Amino acid sequence: MLTLRQLRYLDALAANAHFGRAAAALGVTQPALSVQIRELEKALGAPLVHRLPGGVRLTAVGSEIASRAAAVLAAVREIEEIGHARGRILGSRLRLGVIPSIAPYLLPGLLVRIGERYPDAAVTVRETVTRTLIEETAQGELDALVASVPLGDARFEEVPAFKDAFLLAVPAGSVHATHSSADPSQIAAEELLLLEDGHCLRDQALSICRAIDPSRLRSFGATSLTTIFHLVAAGQGITLVPEMAADVGVASDPRLKLVRFADPEPYRMVGLAWRRNSPRERDFRALAELLPADRQ
Amino acid sequence: MLTLRQLRYLDALAANAHFGRAAAALGVTQPALSVQIRELEKALGAPLVHRLPGGVRLTAVGSEIASRAAAVLAAVREIEEIGHARGRILGSRLRLGVIPSIAPYLLPGLLVRIGERYPDAAVTVRETVTRTLIEETAQGELDALVASVPLGDARFEEVPAFKDAFLLAVPAGSVHATHSSADPSQIAAEELLLLEDGHCLRDQALSICRAIDPSRLRSFGATSLTTIFHLVAAGQGITLVPEMAADVGVASDPRLKLVRFADPEPYRMVGLAWRRNSPRERDFRALAELLPADRQ
DNA sequence: TAAAAATACTCCATAGGTATTTTAT
DNA sequence: ATAAAATACCTATGGAGTATTTTTA
Numbered sequence: 001m002l003t004l005r006q007l008r009y010l011d012a013l014a015a016n017a018h019f020g021r022a023a024a025a026l027g028v029t030q031p032a033l034s035v036q037i038r039e040l041e042k043a044l045g046a047p048l049v050h051r052l053p054g055g056v057r058l059t060a061v062g063s064e065i066a067s068r069a070a071a072v073l074a075a076v077r078e079i080e081e082i083g084h085a086r087g088r089i090l091g092s093r094l095r096l097g098v099i100p101s102i103a104p105y106l107l108p109g110l111l112v113r114i115g116e117r118y119p120d121a122a123v124t125v126r127e128t129v130t131r132t133l134i135e136e137t138a139q140g141e142l143d144a145l146v147a148s149v150p151l152g153d154a155r156f157e158e159v160p161a162f163k164d165a166f167l168l169a170v171p172a173g174s175v176h177a178t179h180s181s182a183d184p185s186q187i188a189a190e191e192l193l194l195l196e197d198g199h200c201l202r203d204q205a206l207s208i209c210r211a212i213d214p215s216r217l218r219s220f221g222a223t224s225l226t227t228i229f230h231l232v233a234a235g236q237g238i239t240l241v242p243e244m245a246a247d248v249g250v251a252s253d254p255r256l257k258l259v260r261f262a263d264p265e266p267y268r269m270v271g272l273a274w275r276r277n278s279p280r281e282r283d284f285r286a287l288a289e290l291l292p293a294d295r296q
Numbered sequence: 297m298l299t300l301r302q303l304r305y306l307d308a309l310a311a312n313a314h315f316g317r318a319a320a321a322l323g324v325t326q327p328a329l330s331v332q333i334r335e336l337e338k339a340l341g342a343p344l345v346h347r348l349p350g351g352v353r354l355t356a357v358g359s360e361i362a363s364r365a366a367a368v369l370a371a372v373r374e375i376e377e378i379g380h381a382r383g384r385i386l387g388s389r390l391r392l393g394v395i396p397s398i399a400p401y402l403l404p405g406l407l408v409r410i411g412e413r414y415p416d417a418a419v420t421v422r423e424t425v426t427r428t429l430i431e432e433t434a435q436g437e438l439d440a441l442v443a444s445v446p447l448g449d450a451r452f453e454e455v456p457a458f459k460d461a462f463l464l465a466v467p468a469g470s471v472h473a474t475h476s477s478a479d480p481s482q483i484a485a486e487e488l489l490l491l492e493d494g495h496c497l498r499d500q501a502l503s504i505c506r507a508i509d510p511s512r513l514r515s516f517g518a519t520s521l522t523t524i525f526h527l528v529a530a531g532q533g534i535t536l537v538p539e540m541a542a543d544v545g546v547a548s549d550p551r552l553k554l555v556r557f558a559d560p561e562p563y564r565m566v567g568l569a570w571r572r573n574s575p576r577e578r579d580f581r582a583l584a585e586l587l588p589a590d591r592q
Numbered sequence: 593t594a595a596a597a598a599t600a601c602t603c604c605a606t607a608g609g610t611a612t613t614t615t616a617t
Numbered sequence: 618a619t620a621a622a623a624t625a626c627c628t629a630t631g632g633a634g635t636a637t638t639t640t641t642a
Contacts, residue, residue, distance in 0.1 A: 004298065031609075053616055053621065061379075078364065082364075143356070155642075280355075314596080349596060350641095351595095
């Protein structure tokens with residue numbers, strides 16, 4: 001069976017045209033090289049070099065094989081280089097999932113910070129809902145995810161990063177817009193607009209407005225915050241919106257007004273999560289350091 | 297220092313996704329494989345697989361390295377072949393890929409001729425679409441392929457063998473069936489049935505019917521010629537069919553009629569192709585001699 | 593808790609070193 | 618005759634096998 005050692009030795013022999021010098025270049029003795037070359041010739045069934053006094057000359061077959069060996073060795077060297085890059089933090093591509101209500105706010109700054117701190121880092125981003133992110137990360141299709149934590153899934157390890165306050169988005173002309181601060185208990189089920197079932201924002205909003213009986217909500221379940229914003233702007237109701245999503249998608253619409261809640265202000269915690277015992281935990285913790293953090 | 301053994305083991309592990317099965321495939325014990333993979337991970341400085349109960353899954357790095365390893369192993373296999381089959385033509389097993397629209401017509405005769413001329417030759421055949429054949433040949437999983445040439449891929453060397461004329465397949469009762477010869481410019485986009493996008497027959501048919509705007513085709517894209525034949529037989533449209541595929545799959549259906557095109561009759565060139573610099577070029581040229589040839 | 597991978601340890605094959613012989617011109 | 622490669626022989630490394638323990642969802 002062919003070995004890389006044999007190809008490395010042939011490569012050196014081809015370069016030096018002399019067993020003794022090639023052996024020296026390889027840091028082995030001449031007999032060691034001779035034996036390996038003879039093994040290679042036996043394995044291939046053909047002489048690779050003409051032995052001449054004064055040195056060696058490649059045969060036609062030997063020349064062909066030496067050039068192929070050089071290509072193989074180059075490919076192997078590339079493999080080794082991939083490995084070396086891995087010693088560094090974020091040395092290999094990291095596939096990161098982010099939920100849609102966080103992504104547009106988080107990513108511009110995060111990607112810049114990653115680029116500054118780890119110039120060689122390569123990060124791929126996928127944006128979808130928490131449930132999908134969890135599945136894909138569990139399957140190994142993603143390396144880590146940014147979402148509202150805790151996920152409540154024992155397979156995952158989490159690092160909380162920062163709070164994202166909930167605001168009340170109301171039509172500019174409504175009675176809600178006249179208050180300086182909002183109160184969850186004053187929200188009526190009939191006017192509350194939420195995302196469709198299974199979406200984490202829906203569950204978070206309901207846990208904040210505990211007084212609301214979910215069965216009394218409008219059956220309407222939007223699939224995107226943008227849809228809800230337009231409904232609110234059109235006076236169809238009100239909604240709870242995370243501050244960072246509001247900054248990106250709502251603040252500029254004059255038909256909408258954002259009202260902060262009175263203390264204690266409701267919020268969700270945003271954090272980084274990954275499969276427990278993932279070999280890249282060091283990468284993930286380094287990445288978590290680059291997330292926006294609460295000033296506490 | 298990296299060894300070929302480690303790459304061979306990683307390759308098997310990637311293919312089997314399970315230490316035990318991969319070890320069995322390699323003919324070694326599971327601990328032997330475990331140790332080598334661990335050595336490789338140590339040498340590269342990164343985990344290559346996630347160890348899970350039920351098997352293993354390649355990490356991102358592992359996947360990258362496994363694919364490079366496969367390329368290295370293919371190159372090494374070529375080096376070994378230079379030795380083995382040297383001297384005898386077709387002295388070692390040849391893995392040949394053939395596209396489906398050629399295979400049933402070509403293979404019976406070809407395999408007989410190979411057996412007569414080179415009684416010791418062993419040929420394995422794989423039948424699939426051009427794109428897959430190209431990938432597998434580039435990867436070293438196949439030695440050569442028979443398809444419509446030119447492939448337009450600089451990595452391949454080609455020998456054209458024979459022309460395969462295109463015929464028009466029409467429903468027996470249609471107006472087309474009354475003509476003694478067909479004219480590509482008289483084919484309407486609305487009635488032309490083609491295979492799905494990416495299939496070479498589709499592209500060939502479109503290049504023959506240049507007047508047709510592809511966007512006006514029915515969005516329908518069948519996955520097999522058989523499906524299209526049945527649609528034509530049912531009066532749903534017409535199609536272009538290579539003569540050899542027609543001989544095998546259409547000629548016997550009374551609901552179909554085949555009409556030859558007027559001169560210059562459109563055709564595709566069928567040929568043999570292999571990876572440039574393959575050590576078995578002599579074998580391939582010998583094989584090409586056994587393909588049906590145009591009488592010119 | 594059960595399947596799967598890692599570890600421990602023993603043995604043998606193989607690579608490499610030193611000393612010496614053979615080869616080719 | 619002489620440089621150079623091959624061979625002989627010994628040692629050390631490392632790969633593989635068996636038995637067992639550890640790991641993980």
